[in-house]
Amino acid sequence: MRILLASSEVHPYSKTGGLADMIGALGKALAQAGHQVGVVTPLYRGIKERFPQIRRVDWQFDLPLGGKWVQAELWSLKPTERLTIYFVHQPAYFDRAGLYNENGVDYPDNGERFIFFSKCVAHLARYLPWQPEFVHVNDWQTGLVPAMVLHQARGEGWGNPPPVCLTIHNLAYQGWFPRNAYELTNLSPAYFQAEGAESFGHLNCLKAGIAFADAITTVSPRYAREITTEEFGEGLDWLLRKRQSRLFGILNGVDYDEWNTTQNPFLKHQYSVARLAGKRANKLALQREMKLPVKPNTPLFGAITRLTEQKGISIELGALEEMLNADIHFVLLGSGGTDYERAFQKLTQRFPNKAAVRLGYDQGLSHRIEAGCDFYLMPSRFEPCGLNQMYSLRYGTIPIVRTTGGLDDTVVDASTNPRKATGIKFAAYSAPALAKAIRKSLVIYQSARLLQLYRRNGMAADFSWNRTVAEYEKVYAARRAR
Numbered sequence: 351m352r353i354l355l356a357s358s359e360v361h362p363y364s365k366t367g368g369l370a371d372m373i374g375a376l377g378k379a380l381a382q383a384g385h386q387v388g389v390v391t392p393l394y395r396g397i398k399e400r401f402p403q404i405r406r407v408d409w410q411f412d413l414p415l416g417g418k419w420v421q422a423e424l425w426s427l428k429p430t431e432r433l434t435i436y437f438v439h440q441p442a443y444f445d446r447a448g449l450y451n452e453n454g455v456d457y458p459d460n461g462e463r464f465i466f467f468s469k470c471v472a473h474l475a476r477y478l479p480w481q482p483e484f485v486h487v488n489d490w491q492t493g494l495v496p497a498m499v500l501h502q503a504r505g506e507g508w509g510n511p512p513p514v515c516l517t518i519h520n521l522a523y524q525g526w527f528p529r530n531a532y533e534l535t536n537l538s539p540a541y542f543q544a545e546g547a548e549s550f551g552h553l554n555c556l557k558a559g560i561a562f563a564d565a566i567t568t569v570s571p572r573y574a575r576e577i578t579t580e581e582f583g584e585g586l587d588w589l590l591r592k593r594q595s596r597l598f599g600i601l602n603g604v605d606y607d608e609w610n611t612t613q614n615p616f617l618k619h620q621y622s623v624a625r626l627a628g629k630r631a632n633k634l635a636l637q638r639e640m641k642l643p644v645k646p647n648t649p650l651f652g653a654i655t656r657l658t659e660q661k662g663i664s665i666e667l668g669a670l671e672e673m674l675n676a677d678i679h680f681v682l683l684g685s686g687g688t689d690y691e692r693a694f695q696k697l698t699q700r701f702p703n704k705a706a707v708r709l710g711y712d713q714g715l716s717h718r719i720e721a722g723c724d725f726y727l728m729p730s731r732f733e734p735c736g737l738n739q740m741y742s743l744r745y746g747t748i749p750i751v752r753t754t755g756g757l758d759d760t761v762v763d764a765s766t767n768p769r770k771a772t773g774i775k776f777a778a779y780s781a782p783a784l785a786k787a788i789r790k791s792l793v794i795y796q797s798a799r800l801l802q803l804y805r806r807n808g809m810a811a812d813f814s815w816n817r818t819v820a821e822y823e824k825v826y827a828a829r830r831a832r
């Protein structure tokens with residue numbers, strides 16, 4: 351099949367979170383499975399310098415945006431056979447220090463930037479010489495593409511356009527903009543209605559995608575169920591229930607080419623299930639790197655996260671406040687909310703020899719934390735899929751997770767199956783519930799037999815892309831057959 355993927359971030363070119371990992375890996379995996387794949391994404395600052403093989407394509411966009419016309423260039427790169435990355439080069443929109451914000455403040459023209467990007471996606475879908483048979487867009491940044499394709503099919507002579515699938519990576523980010531942003535879409539008013547792009551008089555880009563996509567997927571089966579309920583539906587559960595026959599939950603895969611412990615350029619010590627000595631060496635190296643006392647027998651807990659309420663940061667702080675009185679270490683790599691940054695800094699002042707925090711974004715350190723820790727904390731309030739718990743499993747680091755979304759789908763608790771247990775789950779969204787889960791982990795840590803059982807089970811768990819790709823292929827094929 352010929353597939354065009356569109357995303358506002360794609361690893362290794364740009365990344366703020368799991369979306370980038372997922373699209374980078376999905377593109378690669380679809381191409382490996384024999385499909386012809388194009389991935390379209392903005393050309394952000396620094397990409398050209400980091401990927402000097404990138405080339406300008408002889409193709410200029412000149413697209414209407416409300417009353418004006420905006421131009422862009424197309425650049426491309428062919429990282430592997432059958433896979434082409436198309437970069438939209440519009441420096442005024444994308445040559446900036448951040449992807450969506452700077453110093454915690456969103457760019458005021460995000461609506462305009464991603465409406466333009468969505469137009470470029472629809473334009474490529476229509477005019478690429480290899481004629482994509484399926485278009486797969488992701489999150490609010492490309493949520494308007496299905497409506498744009500429909501609009502061109504209904505009124506602008508695009509006969510037989512490809513079906514469009516929207517994947518929701520996080521329903522909490524919907525891309526709301528004032529009504530006048532809708533004018534920039536040049537869509538007819540027919541799409542701006544309660545069962546379309548409109549929410550309380552505003553433009554809601556993700557809602558437009560949910561309303562007009564041929565298929566909707568989200569990144570785990572449990573999250574697909576959760577978002578049809580009021581508790582997790584972020585105000586759109588009614589529309590998702592209406593479209594439920596087209597809503598599928600497909601668990602993300604892990605790119606084990608990148609996330610592994612046997613050939614990992616970020617790790618000093620390689621290791622595997624059969625040779626766990628390397629894991630211990632990584633733990634000591636991490637304690638040194640984070641300036642904690644080097645203590646091989648002190649259980650080490652880690653977290654790598656955006657510092658937002660979604661990730662359960664407040665209950666994590668509460669639980670640590672209690673549990674750091676025990677003989678444990680905690681390391682955090684995080685970025686985001688300044689209040690949370692301050693709270694973690696305070697925690698390290700209260701427990702200087704037990705807690706260490708690194709603020710900012712650091713890919714190498716994220717691998718070293720996964721490898722060096724004994725336990726990984728992921729107490730999210732909600733979690734569409736979550737990748738770090740799956741990375742932890744492969745790194746022999748036991749995840750402690752709340753029973754929500756993809757966390758529930760990927761971790762096995764001893765209460766369900768003691769012989770197959772891979773991690774510890776807790777249900778209540780509260781600091782005491784997390785503290786209790788941490789206490790359980792200390793019991794596991796005391797038992798060499800249990801520790802080995804959890805590690806072995808976790809490291810053997812397989813979330814590779816083959817299964818994920820097969821499920822997306824099914825969705826693509828079913829939509830095309832209509």
Ligand code: ADP
Pocket residue numbers: 366367368369371654655656683684685710711712713716735736737738739
């Ligand atoms: P989300 O997309 O909601 O942030 P996921 O668990 O799906 O959460 O994916 C997060 C990805 O971003 C993981 O690859 C994680 O390692 C990475 N990440 C998050 N924060 C940082 C950070 N401060 N430094 C490096 N990597 C980070």
